[in-house]
Amino acid sequence: MPEVIPADSVGLVTPQVHHFDQPLTLRSGRVLPEYDLVYETYGQLNANRSNAVLICHALSGDHHAAGYHSMEDRKPGWWDNAIGPGKPIDTNHFFVVALNNLGGCAGSTGPTSINPQTGKQYGPEFPIVAVRDWVNSQARLADALGIEQWAAVVGGSLGGMQVLRWSIQFPERLRHAVVIASAPKLSAQNIAFNEVARQAIAKDPDFHDGYYHDYNTIPKVGLTQARMLGHLTYLSEDAMRQKFGRELREGKLNFSFAPEFQVESYLHYQGEKFSTRFDANTYMLMTKALDYFDPSADYNHDLVECLSHAKCSYLVMSFTTDWRFSPKRSKEIVDALMEANKNVSYACIESDDGHDAFLLPIERYHQVLSAYLKRVAVEVGAKA
Amino acid sequence: MPEVIPADSVGLVTPQVHHFDQPLTLRSGRVLPEYDLVYETYGQLNANRSNAVLICHALSGDHHAAGYHSMEDRKPGWWDNAIGPGKPIDTNHFFVVALNNLGGCAGSTGPTSINPQTGKQYGPEFPIVAVRDWVNSQARLADALGIEQWAAVVGGSLGGMQVLRWSIQFPERLRHAVVIASAPKLSAQNIAFNEVARQAIAKDPDFHDGYYHDYNTIPKVGLTQARMLGHLTYLSEDAMRQKFGRELREGKLNFSFAPEFQVESYLHYQGEKFSTRFDANTYMLMTKALDYFDPSADYNHDLVECLSHAKCSYLVMSFTTDWRFSPKRSKEIVDALMEANKNVSYACIESDDGHDAFLLPIERYHQVLSAYLKRVAVEVGAKA
Helix, strand or coil, X not given: CCCCCCCCCCCECCCEEEEECCCEECCCCCEECCEEEEEEEECCCXXXXXCEEEEECCCCCCCCCCCECCCCCCCCCCCCCCEECCCCEECCCCEEEEECCCCCCCCCCCCCCEXXXXXXXXXXXXXXXXXXXXXXXXXXXXXXXXXXXECEEEEECHHHHHHHHHHHHCHHHECEEEEECCCCCCCHHHHHHHHHHHHHHHCCHHHHHHCHHHHCCCCHHHHHHHHHHHHHHHCCHHHHHHHCCCCECCCCCCCCCCCCEHHHHHHHHHHHXXXXXXXXXXXXXXXXXXXHCCHHHHHCCCHHHHHCCCCXXXXXXXXXXXXXXXXXXXXXXXXXXXXXXXXXXXEEECCCCHHHHHHCCCHHHHHXXXXXXXXXXXXXXXXX | CCCCCCCCCCCECCCEEEEECCCEECCCCCXXXXXXXXXXXXCCCCCCCCCEEEEECCCCCCCCCCCECCCCCCCCCCCCCCEECCCCEECCCCXXXXXXXXXXXXXXXXXXXXXXXXXXXXXXXCCCCCHHHHHHHHHHHHHHCCCCCECEEEEEXXXXXXXXXXXXXXXXXXXXXXXXXXXXXXXXHHHHHHHHHHHHHHCCHHHHHHCHHHHCCCCHHHHHHHHHHXXXXXXXXXXXXXXXXXXXXXXXXXXXXXXXXXXXXXXXXXXHHHHHHCCHHHHHHXXXXXXXXXXXXXXXXXXXXXHCCCXXXXXXXXXXXXXXXXXXHHHHHHHHHHHCCCCEEEEEECCXXXXXXXXXXXXXXXXXXXXXXXXXXXXXXXXX
16 A cells, blocks of 8 residues: 555546446447446546547456555556656646446446346346447547547557557547557467467356356356466566576475466466456456457458558557567558558567566656657647 | 378387386385386387387377377377388388387376276376486386387477486487477476466366366366367467468357357367377376476586586477477577587478477478488498
C-alpha cells in the first residue's frame, strides 16, 4: 500500500458504471438487450472535448489502469507506469478513459453478471464477443461521455487489436492509433496456444461446462494451468534464463514430481494467484476474441485494402524478444499501412522481457510513446 | 501396411528382450534390483565387432526404429527414413542397435512393469531415471551384445543428450557421437513447458497420483493436453502457418468453444492418438530426465571441462526453425567442444519443420549424416 500517493500518480480514483439500455447486436448475431460498462477516467476533458484518450485492455486487464482505489491498495492500476501527470500518457494534457470490456469479470456485463431475461448468472451462456463488439460498445461509451473523436486510442496485445479495429470501424472518431505488441491476426501457433489453455479449463471437472457457479465451485486447477502456459509465453527465453536459469528451490534435485526448479514454483504461484481473481468463462471468451480477430477477412483478406479506409495516424511498436506477438507481426501492420499511404511511425524496442514488455516502464519505449503523444497533445490543443 | 517391403527397408524385424540380473544403482540413489531391456538390431555385426551403432530415442520413441514387425504394420519404425540399406545409417555397413529406455512403456522395465518386490505394477513408484542411468543400462546392453566400442552413438533431442552423456561417461566406448537437435541442458523455458505438460497429467482426476492402473483407468485427458502442448512446440510457427494458417474446419466461425480452426482439430487428433498409446507415468519420467540433464553440473558448471574428458569425434546438427532446441543450443555444445580441442563437425540445416525436422527425411540433413557416417564406416573397417 502507498504510504503517500506518489506525485506522478493520478491519485485516488473511483470506478464509474454506465448502463446501456439500447440492445447491442453482436458479431455472432446474438443480441445483448442491455449491459453495463465499468470505467475510470483520469485527467480533465478540455472545453472542446478534443483531448480524450481511450485505453483498450488486453486479455486479463480491466478498467483500473492507473491510480489507487484506496490508501489500502497494495498496487496501483495495471498501466500506472504509463498513465499520470508527466508520464507518457500525460494526464496534464489528456482526459484518459479506461474501461472493462464486455464479457469481462471486473464489473462490466459478462459471464458473472445476471442475465435479465433469466434472473440467473449468464455463465457459459454469455455470447462470444468479438473485437468489433468491444469497439461498438466503446463507441457508445464515447457517446455517453460526449466524446465525438478520440485524440488517440491506445492498446497493447489484444488491446492493440481493438485500436486497429477502431481505425477501420470508426475512421472519423480517432486522430491517432497507438498499436503496441500486437498483430493483424493470430497465427496458427497463437491459436494453438489458446486452444491448449482453453482445454485445460474446459476439461477441469470443476468447470461443469461453464456452469460452475451452480455447483458453487470454480475450475481453479484448469485456470491455473491456462495461466501458467500463458504466462510462460509472455516471457522471453532470455528473461527466464536471467530470472531463474536452472536454479533449484532447495539447492538440490529431489527426484520427485513436486516443483523443484525456481521457474516451476514461479509459474505455479502466478497461475494460482490468477485462478482466484479471474473468471474462467471470461478467460474462454477473451481467447476466442483473440482467435477470431482478422479485420482483413471482410476485405478479401487484403490488409492494405482493409486499412485504406482508416483516416488516423498510427504509432506501431514492438519488442525485440516478444515471440507471442513478434516484431514481424507489427511490421505486417506497418507495411500494409505504408502501402495504403497512411501516416505511420514504427519503433521496435530492445527489451529482454518478451511480450510482457508492453506493460513495463522500459525507458526507450516510454520515450517514444511520450514523444508521439506530446505532438498529439499540441495538435489537439490540449492544455499544456 | 506395405504390400511389399521396400528394397531399402531393413525388412521384418523381431524385438528381443535381455534380462539383467545385476542391480542398477540409479542417479537418485535408488536401486533397480533387476530389469529388462527390449531392443532391435538391423544389419550384421562384423567379425571384429567394430561396426555397431547405437540409436538413442527421444521423449516418446522406442526400440522400433526401423523396418516392420509384420506385413500388417501400417507404418515402419520411427526412424525408418534414416536407417536401412543405402540410407544414412547404412545397414550394409553398420550393425544398428535400438532399444527402449528404462522407464519406457514399450517393453523395457518401466512404470507398467511388475515390481518383483511387490508383485504389483510399479506405477508411480518406478524411480525417476536420469540420462546417465540410461547410458549405464545401455552400456550393459553393449556388454551383453559383445560390443566393446560403438562405431557411433546417434540420437536426436533427448536422444542427443544420451549421446553427449555417453561421450563423457564411457569415453573409451565410442568413436563417434552424433548429437542432433539437442542441448547441453534445458533452459528455464524448456523446463516450464515440461512442467505445464506434467501438471496437465498430474491434475487429471483419472491420474490418481499415478495409481490409475489400480482404478482401471488412464489419464487420457491430461495426456492428450500434454501432447497437444508438446506437439505444438515441436512445430515451427512457419510450418504451422503453411500447414494450417487460419483455415476453418467448416469454412466459417461457429461462435462456440468446439475446435473451429484446422490447427485445433489437428492438435486434438495428435493428442488423443498419443493418449491411447503412451503411458502417463512414463511421460512424467521422461520429461524429468530432460529437466535434470546437465552434465556440466558435475564439473562446476564448466561445459568445456566436462567435455574435455571425451575421446570421440562429434557431429552436431541443428535446424533453423527449431525453437524448442534452437541452433544456439547446439552451438553451445560446438563451442565447448572446440574450446576443449575436440574433433567436431557442425551443420545447421535449413528447414521449416521446427524440432520435428530431426525425424524427417530432409535431403541436406540426410546428405550430411550420410557423408559423416560413410567416413566412419571406412574408418572402423565395416564391410563396404
